[in-house]
Amino acid sequence: MESKNYRILVLSDLRKTSTTILKNTASLAKMIGGEIALLHVKQPLGVVKQDNQLSAVRSINDTYTSTKSQINALVNPITEDYGVKISTTFKVGNVKEEIKKKIEEFHPDIIVLGQRKSKPFKLLGSSITKHIMSTFDGLVLIASHEQKIGSDKELSLGTLNSSKNLMKMGLLEQLMKQSSQPLKLFKIKHGKTESTQEELADRHMVEYVFEPQDNAINNMSTYLTRTNVDLLFMDLDDIANTNINVKNVIGKFNVPFLLAGKQKSKINNSLN
Structure with missing residues (x-):
């Protein structure tokens, strides 16, 4: 294709x-x-x-x-x-x-x-x-004004509280084919979010699940740095179903974001 x-x-x-x-x-x-x-x-x-x-x-x-x-x-x-x-x-x-x-x-x-x-x-x-x-x-x-995407190393991709629909995004699939690194799934627990180890291994993914506490975003930011994520995908339709504050996330994470979903119009009032 x-x-x-x-x-x-x-x-x-x-x-x-x-x-x-x-x-x-x-x-x-x-x-x-x-x-x-x-x-x-x-x-x-x-x-x-x-x-x-x-x-x-x-x-x-x-x-x-x-x-x-x-x-x-x-x-x-x-x-x-x-x-x-x-x-x-x-x-x-x-x-x-x-x-x-x-x-x-x-x-x-x-x-x-x-x-x-x-x-x-x-x-x-x-x-x-x-x-x-x-x-x-x-x-x-x-x-990001500082971090460069795949400048001198293999591309490292991550997602935040993503659903299976985001995994089917053509751009994400295309970028994943150019990297041997596993896709890093960052999740703040919201109901049943964990995948089985068999699912993760089969799809070449690693999952990081955080408890929904006040310091969850700070903890996640630390892990993003440790795992050297170059580009973080967020589907705002998925984020809308959680208590994640998008403004807070983008303010804390020094990493390029790619935002998808139809919820952009619903969250734009928080971008002041």
């Missing part, structure tokens, strides 16, 4: 963390044969600061020139190092509208949002994050 060609849209604010985020995306794209598009949008008020029309035009032209140079300086070395093509778009306008237009034009399977280094869970503009989480039906990658 022919592999799916994934389209990945990176929403970038061009901050210092953008290099690691784009490297993570390029590494993922190389593994799955993905196509990358990068979008950067500036608000008009941040570009045009004078009422004079001639000065305004000059400011817009100068901004386009300097920003395109900044984007090229970010993208070109990564394109060369990873051997993946990255198309770029820079727009001056309403951020949400420009994102909407790009989604309609590019039809991404995955949208990449960057996690800010300064705060535990401050993403690329909280209103933009909420907008994406509530309107986009595809996968959302929350990229």
